[in-house]
Amino acid sequence: GAVVSQHPSWVICKSGTSVKIECRSLDFQATTMFWYRQFPKQSLMLMATSNEGSKATYEQGVEKDKFLINHASLTLSTLTVTSAHPEDSSFYICSARDWGRRDNSPLHFGNGTRLTVT
């Protein structure tokens, strides 16, 4: 079945540094990927939609200059948290859909990245 791989699974960084998170679709092409964030005991909140070959679409309240998204190929999207601060500590999850399937297949999620900013 479709698999979405996310790396790293966890990262600890110092305040002010940048962190890059990778999301790969392993056995299908994904022209669109989605980046979610989950704070403790909260729902997954969509941050942005990553579009292959074009600019990402950000949800209201998400700073595009802080959360840089690059979708350079049909199987890879990256999220870079720039100048990270402790309040950016969260669980970041990417997702993608196998558009090659004709049925109404659901979004598949990566295993997430636990970011801790000290």
Added chain:
Amino acid sequence: DQQVKQNSPSLSVQEGRISILNCDYTNSMFDYFLWYKKYPAEGPTFLISISSIKDKNEDGRFTVFLNKSAKHLSLHIVPSQPGDSAVYFCAARVQGGSEKLVFGKGTKLTVNP
């Protein structure tokens, strides 16, 4: 404004019994609903879905019911097993083909042996 609500943060049931997880929504433009299961430190795993034109979808031990007039859906797990213990998220998709999902806060299900 929470468009998808899971009002029970937790649920505990005995093995072999039925688990019923509830979800309410406010946006009448949702046309597709999904349930995801999530273990700690992992991403959500798709469980079952239902289109807004249906009122029931069944897959093995899992059944999802949709009541459009009440803007309510529920997930039934029968019989419940200890391995079902996880956080269950209800998610909804806005009509129009977008893949953007709106999630509830989740319900932590514990199935006791």
